[in-house]
Amino acid sequence: MFDLAPEYPYRDSTRPDGTPAPHALLAPVLGLLGAWRGRGRGQYPTIDGEFTYAQEVTFSHDGRPFLRYEARAWLIGADDTPVRPAARESGWWRLQPDGRVEALITQPTGIAEIAVGSAAEDAVDLATHQVACAPTAKDVESTRRRYTWEDADTLAFTHDMAAVGQPSQHHLSARLRRTTA
Numbered sequence: 001m002f003d004l005a006p007e008y009p010y011r012d013s014t015r016p017d018g019t020p021a022p023h024a025l026l027a028p029v030l031g032l033l034g035a036w037r038g039r040g041r042g043q044y045p046t047i048d049g050e051f052t053y054a055q056e057v058t059f060s061h062d063g064r065p066f067l068r069y070e071a072r073a074w075l076i077g078a079d080d081t082p083v084r085p086a087a088r089e090s091g092w093w094r095l096q097p098d099g100r101v102e103a104l105i106t107q108p109t110g111i112a113e114i115a116v117g118s119a120a121e122d123a124v125d126l127a128t129h130q131v132a133c134a135p136t137a138k139d140v141e142s143t144r145r146r147y148t149w150e151d152a153d154t155l156a157f158t159h160d161m162a163a164v165g166q167p168s169q170h171h172l173s174a175r176l177r178r179t180t181a
């Protein structure tokens with residue numbers, strides 16, 4: 001037996017004006033902090049027809065120069081009826097002094113992405129630096145993710161990918177609304 005260690009003493013925050021204060025390097029992505037929810041549509045040439053989905057996304061920080069990113073999606077039918085769980089992913093967005101973003105994102109489908117890009121006043125644009133696929137994962141070559149602020153509480157999201165032998169093209173687009181202040 002040994003004494004239990006103390007609980008983790010630091011907090012994550014989803015607010016730009018909370019405690020801890022965000023690191024100065026987070027300035028270009030402060031508008032992402034918070035919890036978001038929305039609906040989207042998706043397609044791919046290897047998939048039968050279009051699908052409709054809902055998604056929750058959270059960006060938080062602990063005072064250091066990176067964001068914690070978490071997203072989970074589920075397919076929906078008419079009237080938002082849940083059909084089944086869909087993509088989940090989580091990761092870390094590292095902000096660099098020149099405003100560049102390095103995002104490390106992993107998925108339970110066996111895909112680990114490193115994407116790089118930049119955050120401008122109205123959009124964050126990330127494109128693949130490297131993708132690693134687990135031995136049994138589908139083959140994903142590259143992705144491009146773009147988040148555009150329509151206003152402070154509304155984000156438009158698009159996701160293109162080159163995968164399973166197909167050239168880079170549209171897979172997803174969604175609009176997300178902020179659900180926390």
Ligand code: HEM
Pocket residue numbers: 042044046047051053055073074075086087111138139140143159161163164171172
């Ligand atoms: C909101 C997030 C997402 C949703 C709702 C979604 C939904 C889907 C659906 C419905 C399929 C068809 C297969 C199935 O029924 O499961 C699919 C296939 C696929 N998705 Fe996504 N996806 C999402 C994000 C992603 C991301 C982030 C990636 C890669 C980085 C990705 C890569 C793929 C690949 C490789 C396939 C397989 C294509 C094939 O083998 O024909 N998806 N996705």
